[in-house]
Amino acid sequence: xxxxxxxxxxxxxxxxxxxxxxxxxxxxxxxxxxxxxxxxxxxxxxxxxxxxxxxxxxxxxxxxxxxxxxxxxxxxxxxxxxxxxxxxxxxxxxxxxxxxxxxxxxxxxxxxxxxxxxxxxxxxx
Numbered sequence: 001x002x003x004x005x006x007x008x009x010x011x012x013x014x015x016x017x018x019x020x021x022x023x024x025x026x027x028x029x030x031x032x033x034x035x036x037x038x039x040x041x042x043x044x045x046x047x048x049x050x051x052x053x054x055x056x057x058x059x060x061x062x063x064x065x066x067x068x069x070x071x072x073x074x075x076x077x078x079x080x081x082x083x084x085x086x087x088x089x090x091x092x093x094x095x096x097x098x099x100x101x102x103x104x105x106x107x108x109x110x111x112x113x114x115x116x117x118x119x120x121x122x123x124x125x
Contacts, residue, residue, distance in 0.1 A: 034082040050090055054098030057083055061104050065111075073108060080105065 038060060042049045047056045061080060064071040071079075084096030095101055 030078060031082040031085065034079045035086060038079065038083060051087060051092040052083060052095050054095040054100045057095040057098075058100045058104040061101070061108070065108050076105070076108060 038052075039049050041047075041060050041063065042052070042056065045056075045059075047053075057080070061076055064076055064079070080096050080101065084094040087094040087096070
């Protein structure tokens with residue numbers, strides 16, 4: 001494998017740093033937006049956001065899945081990660097680790113699993 005010269009190595013490392021920084025920035029922006037959405041949903045239903053109960057988080061995730069335009073599983077997982085992160089930052093127990101919340105996510109995953117094609121029974125003529 002050819003060796004990189006010093007200038008190229010520095011440029012490659014800088015490019016990797018730029019990519020990492022942009023991901024961090026995008027993640028922070030997404031988490032901020034996700035938290036705002038969670039706060040609005042909790043306010044509409046007179047629920048506390050921090051600390052949120054596991055039942056409130058499970059209901060929020062379910063509402064996202066049942067909306068007229070259902071959220072994708074990746075969006076639901078990101079919002080759950082954000083809720084857990086916000087609780088850990090506030091030194092609160094994360095509802096994201098609760099069995100009720102985990103069961104809600106598991107049910108959503110199961111609902112999205114591709115189903116195997118059904119076979120037609122053989123018919124004798």
